[in-house]
Amino acid sequence: MVDEYIIKMHFSVILPTFxxxxxxxxxxxxxxxxxxxxxEVIASDDGSEDDTVKILKYYSNLFKKKKVNxxxxxxxxxxxxxxxxxAILKSQYDWLAFLDSDDVWHEDKLLKVFNKIxxxxxxNCILHNEIKINANNKKIYLNYTxxxxxxxxxxxxxxxxxxxxxxxxxxxxxxxxxHGMFDVKLPNAQDYDLWLKIGDELKIMKIKSYLAxxxxxxxxxxxxxxxxxxxxxxxxxxxxxxxxxxITYYYKVVKLFISIEWxxxxxxxxxxxxxx
Numbered sequence: 599m600v601d602e603y604i605i606k607m608h609f610s611v612i613l614p615t616f617x618x619x620x621x622x623x624x625x626x627x628x629x630x631x632x633x634x635x636x637x638e639v640i641a642s643d644d645g646s647e648d649d650t651v652k653i654l655k656y657y658s659n660l661f662k663k664k665k666v667n668x669x670x671x672x673x674x675x676x677x678x679x680x681x682x683x684x685a686i687l688k689s690q691y692d693w694l695a696f697l698d699s700d701d702v703w704h705e706d707k708l709l710k711v712f713n714k715i716x717x718x719x720x721x722n723c724i725l726h727n728e729i730k731i732n733a734n735n736k737k738i739y740l741n742y743t744x745x746x747x748x749x750x751x752x753x754x755x756x757x758x759x760x761x762x763x764x765x766x767x768x769x770x771x772x773x774x775x776x777h778g779m780f781d782v783k784l785p786n787a788q789d790y791d792l793w794l795k796i797g798d799e800l801k802i803m804k805i806k807s808y809l810a811x812x813x814x815x816x817x818x819x820x821x822x823x824x825x826x827x828x829x830x831x832x833x834x835x836x837x838x839x840x841x842x843x844x845i846t847y848y849y850k851v852v853k854l855f856i857s858i859e860w861x862x863x864x865x866x867x868x869x870x871x872x873x874x
Contacts, residue, residue, distance in 0.1 A: 607715070609637040609708055609768065610689035611697055614681040616644035618699035619653055621813065625699050626657045630664070634708035637695070638667040642685035645675030650699075679780035679788040686771065686779055694771050696764035696789075700813050703765075707809040711768050714803050722770040726805035728763055732814045740812075742766055743804040753797035757835065757842050758850060762793045765810045773799060786823070787830040794838050828854060 611629060615622055629639060639661060641654045654670050661668040671684050686694060693715070697703060711724050730738040745761035746752070756762070777795040780788040793800070831854060839847045 607636060607693075607712060608691040609634075609693050609695045609711075610686075610691040610771070611637050611639045611695050612682055612685045612689070613639055613641045613697050613699060614644060614678050614685065615641060615646060615650050615654065615699040616675070616678070616681070617646045617648045618650045619646070619648040621815075622650060622653055622699040623657075624702050624813075625697055626653075628703040628705070628707075629697070630657075630660060631705045632703070632708050633705055634712050635664065635666065636712075637708060638669070638690060640669050640671065640685040640688055642671040642673060642681045642688075644673055644678065644681040677782060677785055679782040679784055682788070683779045683782065686774060689771060692771055693768055694774060695768045698765055698812075700815060701765040702811040702813070704807075704809040704811075706807070710805050710807060710809060714805055718803060721801045721803045722773050723762075723800050723802045724768040724805060725762060725802050726766050726807055726809040728766045728810040728812055729808050730812045730814060739808065740766075743806050746802075748802065748804070751798050752800045752802065753794065753838075754842060754846065756790075756793050756797070757838060757846065760790045760793065762789065763810075763812070764789045765812060784830050784833070786827050787834060790831065791834045791837070794834065797841075 613625065629637075641658075643651055643654065651670065651672060658668040658670060667690075669688060671688060673681055673684055682696070693711075695708065695711070707726075710726070714724050715721070725742055727742050728740045730740055732738060740763070742761045742763060745759055746755045773796055774792070777792065777799075779792070781791050782788075784791060832851070835847065835850055842850075
């Protein structure tokens with residue numbers, strides 16, 4: 599007898615957008631190509647001023663032809679946390695799958711996640727690996743599944759290193775809502791804050807395949823977004839510093855300031871100061 603839960607197993611794909619007209623079509627095309635068809639798309643726009651919503655409306659018809667529900671939510675420009683939360687509240691299904699508008703999924707993504715969930719319904723989070731395509735079109739393989747030990751508590755491992763990328767993570771909606779969803783006051787790094795809030799309640803299963811592609815763009819590698827993210831990560835780890843030892847906390851801070859990105863962006867900042 600086939601499990602009734604499996605027959606009804608659908609995903610709610612959370613797609614936040616903001617001025618994404620130049621690249622969101624790649625993300626949407628990757629959804630249309632999914633081998634596993636039982637999902638809905640919640641496209642939540644953060645007050646775009648370009649043709650993003652127009653493109654979403656065009657694709658909504660393509661999805662409807664495939665009998666996939668496609669909802670567009672138009673929001674004021676209040677940031678990605680608010681935008682994702684609005685989509686989650688409108689979602690119908692138990693499992694959330696996040697797809698940022700500048701990312702792309704492999705066609706096997708939802709099928710492999712479904713198969714993994716089918717093997718163990720006690721887990722509430724599925725993680726797979728991701729390929730980063732940098733500005734020079736070079737592939738960088740991000741092996742998230744080797745970054746943590748399933749037999750050890752998750753919180754301390756996450757505090758030391760964030761191995762949960764939204765595009766590579768599917769998670770039960772109930773646990774996200776239980777912990778207040780994304781912090782709308784954080785301009786970025788809201789996902790890291792959410793993972794830490796959930797902490798040891800995360801029961802993660804690994805898929806070692808590379809099922810997502812993250813495309814690096816000029817505007818997401820400049821010094822301003824990086825330094826803003828660094829500021830927010832410092833704010834986040836200060837929220838949870840009492841849950842770890844002083845050594846773990848200070849080690850985390852030191853690692854943030856000696857990363858390759860920090861030195862690169864610091865040198866860029868000094869260079870531009872000299873110019874202007």
